[in-house]
Amino acid sequence: MTDRITPRELLARLGAGEPQAGEIVSEVRTEAALPFFHEGSGAPAGGITVTGSLAAIVSVTAELSWQGAAAVQDWLTDPLPDGSLGTNETELGELISEGLFADSELAGTARYLGTFIVAGQAKRSVKLLIGLTRPVSEAQYATAWAKALAAAKGADRARFDRIRSVLAMLLDEENVKVERLLLLSGVGDLIGHSIASGPAGG
Amino acid sequence: MQPAFANPVLETPPKISISITEACPHACAHCYSDCARAPKAGELSIPAWRRVIDGLTEEGFIQAYFEGGEPFAKPGFLDLIETTAPRMMTLVRTKGAGLDAAVADRLAAARVGRVLVDLMGADAATHDATAGAAGAFDQAIAAIGHCVARAIPVDVLVVLTRSTAPQLNAILALAHGLGAERVGILRLYPLGRAKAIWGGIALPLADQMAALAALAPPPGLKVMQSWHPRDQNCCWQAAALNAFGDMIGCQYLREYVNYGNIRDRPYLDAWRNDPLYKQIRSGNVEASCPDCSGSQRSHGGCRSTAFAFHGRWEAPDPFDVTLNDGVDLAVLPDRLR
Amino acid sequence: MGLTLPSFPTDCVSAAPGLRLRPVPEMGTCLAYDPDRARLHTLNPTAWLILSLCDGRPRAAIAAEFATTLRGLAGPAPEQGAFSRGLARLMSLGLVITGSPQTRSSSPQKETAP
Numbered sequence: 001m002t003d004r005i006t007p008r009e010l011l012a013r014l015g016a017g018e019p020q021a022g023e024i025v026s027e028v029r030t031e032a033a034l035p036f037f038h039e040g041s042g043a044p045a046g047g048i049t050v051t052g053s054l055a056a057i058v059s060v061t062a063e064l065s066w067q068g069a070a071a072v073q074d075w076l077t078d079p080l081p082d083g084s085l086g087t088n089e090t091e092l093g094e095l096i097s098e099g100l101f102a103d104s105e106l107a108g109t110a111r112y113l114g115t116f117i118v119a120g121q122a123k124r125s126v127k128l129l130i131g132l133t134r135p136v137s138e139a140q141y142a143t144a145w146a147k148a149l150a151a152a153k154g155a156d157r158a159r160f161d162r163i164r165s166v167l168a169m170l171l172d173e174e175n176v177k178v179e180r181l182l183l184l185s186g187v188g189d190l191i192g193h194s195i196a197s198g199p200a201g202g
Numbered sequence: 203m204q205p206a207f208a209n210p211v212l213e214t215p216p217k218i219s220i221s222i223t224e225a226c227p228h229a230c231a232h233c234y235s236d237c238a239r240a241p242k243a244g245e246l247s248i249p250a251w252r253r254v255i256d257g258l259t260e261e262g263f264i265q266a267y268f269e270g271g272e273p274f275a276k277p278g279f280l281d282l283i284e285t286t287a288p289r290m291m292t293l294v295r296t297k298g299a300g301l302d303a304a305v306a307d308r309l310a311a312a313r314v315g316r317v318l319v320d321l322m323g324a325d326a327a328t329h330d331a332t333a334g335a336a337g338a339f340d341q342a343i344a345a346i347g348h349c350v351a352r353a354i355p356v357d358v359l360v361v362l363t364r365s366t367a368p369q370l371n372a373i374l375a376l377a378h379g380l381g382a383e384r385v386g387i388l389r390l391y392p393l394g395r396a397k398a399i400w401g402g403i404a405l406p407l408a409d410q411m412a413a414l415a416a417l418a419p420p421p422g423l424k425v426m427q428s429w430h431p432r433d434q435n436c437c438w439q440a441a442a443l444n445a446f447g448d449m450i451g452c453q454y455l456r457e458y459v460n461y462g463n464i465r466d467r468p469y470l471d472a473w474r475n476d477p478l479y480k481q482i483r484s485g486n487v488e489a490s491c492p493d494c495s496g497s498q499r500s501h502g503g504c505r506s507t508a509f510a511f512h513g514r515w516e517a518p519d520p521f522d523v524t525l526n527d528g529v530d531l532a533v534l535p536d537r538l539r
Numbered sequence: 540m541g542l543t544l545p546s547f548p549t550d551c552v553s554a555a556p557g558l559r560l561r562p563v564p565e566m567g568t569c570l571a572y573d574p575d576r577a578r579l580h581t582l583n584p585t586a587w588l589i590l591s592l593c594d595g596r597p598r599a600a601i602a603a604e605f606a607t608t609l610r611g612l613a614g615p616a617p618e619q620g621a622f623s624r625g626l627a628r629l630m631s632l633g634l635v636i637t638g639s640p641q642t643r644s645s646s647p648q649k650e651t652a653p
Binding site for chain 1: 562563564565566567568569570571578579580581582583584585586587588589590591608609612613614615616617618621622624625628629632634
C-alpha cells in the first residue's frame, strides 16, 4: 500500500550481518503469534551498583530498532565462549572498570554501571552508563578508550572482537548521543566549587 | 509522559485470526462463542470472506488462522481455504468434526500449512462429556490421523481445566503417538458458556501451575504454554475477525472490544487509528513480570484475562504467579457472572 | 525436493515461484511465504538482499552486485563467503532454485509492504 521498503534500505538502516534465514512456525499457545524473538534471553543487569561516590557519569545513548535493542540484549546475556563464569557483559564491564585509564594516575576511577534498554513507542534507547569517580577532560576520556581498546586487542583478539561488535552496534548508529554529566554533590558543593579548578589532571 | 512499559511496535500486522463461523455440531460445555448447530444470523458469507481475504492480502497479512465454531461446518469453507492458501500461510483450528479423508485430501492439495486439533480429554469418555457429543473424540483422533497421513503438520490444543489437568500427560502421549508435532496448553477464558460453569471447571492458579510442573512430554514433542515465565502479552501483534466481520483484535477479546466491521473499514484503519486498539497493544501496563518480559519481550501478560478479572486494560494478568496478587482464578468476579 | 547447489559461477539462480515477501522492517526482517511448501520463513536484511538479487542471472553476477551493494553501506561488512553461505541457506530452504525465471511455471508474487 505505502511505505515500501527495499532490502538495501533496510540494510542501510540496520547494517549488514551474516545472512540468516529460517522457517518461522507460529506459536499455538497465543493464537498463532509469530515468534519474532528467541526465548530464553534474559534481561540485562537490572540495577546500578556503585561503590564509592561518583563525580561524573558518561551516558552513551543509541536509538535502536527493536531488533537492534534485542541484539544488544542478546549480546550482553550471551555466556562467554570459553565456558568461564560470566557473560559478554562481564567482559565489557571489566574493560571499562579496569581497562580505562589503566597505567595512569586515574587508574580505577571508571565504573561500568550497566547497559539499559529504555522503552519508547517506536524505537528503543539503549543506554550504556559509565561512572567516573573523578571528572576528566574529553581528551583524557577519548585517549583512555583508545588505549584500553588497543591493549585489549593486543592481549586477546577474540575478546576484543566480541567487545568491538557491541560497541559497533551502539556507536555506529547515526543518532548515538554521548553526554557527560557532572555530579556536583559527589565532588563539591551545589555550585560546583571544586569543579571550578577544572578536570582532574587536566 | 512515557509509559512505564512498552511492547514491541508493529506498524502493520502480519497475521490474523478469523473465526469463520459460530456454527458447530458439538455442544462444548465451555464454548467461548455459545455456538449452535446452525450458523447465526449475520455471519459473513463465503463470497464476502473472499473479498475480505483479498483486502487483507493487499494490507500485508501473510498468515491466516481460521477457527470457529467448527470451520468445517461452514459450507464453502474449503473453497475459501483454496483461495487463501496460495497467498497466506494458512492454519485451521478444528475439533475434527467434518475433517474426513476427502476433506484432508483437499487440505493437502490446497497446501494448508498446519491443522490444530482440540482435545478435551485423553479418552472418549472425558472428551465427549465436555464436547457434549458422542463420537467427538473419535472424530478428533481420526482427523489427526487423516492430516498426519497426508504430511499436514498437526498440533494438538488442550484447554487446562479441572477435567483435563489430571490427563495432561496422557494427552501429550496420545498426541505424540498420533504424530502431532506440538501440543499447546491453553488457559481457560471466562467467555461464553464457560462463565456459567466457571466454578465447576476452573482451577486455582496453584493447581494450574502444579499441573504444568508435572508435565513430562515424550521426547520430540514440543509443548507450549502461556503461564509464568512465558506469559506473553501478544496483543502487540494480534489481529482478529469474528464470524460477523467485526474487528476484535484477538478472539479472546470478543466480548470486550469491537473496532468496527471489516465491510465498513479496512483493518489497517482500525489498527492505526482506533484509540482502544492502540492502547491495548501498547504494553502500557501497571506491572510487568521481569521473567516473562525478559523471555517474551512484552509486558503485563494476557490482556483478556487481565481485563476479565480486573476490568482495567492496564491491569496485571492474574494468570501470572508474580502478578496474581491474591486473585482466586477459580472464582469469577461478580461483573462476569 | 532435493537440494541442488549451483556448482559453477555461471549457474543461474532464481527466487522460487510463487513466493510472497512481506517486509517487517520494524522487526528487522522480511517474511517469505512459500505456498508450494506451505512454509513461512524469516530473512534478515542480508538474506533478503540475496533473495532479491536472484532473478535468473548467473550466480557470479549476483555475487558481484551483492558485494557492490554491501560496499556502499556504512558499518562492518559480513565475513568473506557470506554470499555463498546465504545462497546455500536460501536454496536449502527452497526459497532459491537453479534456473532462470523463464523456465518456471509462475513468477514470484509482488511484495506486500503496507
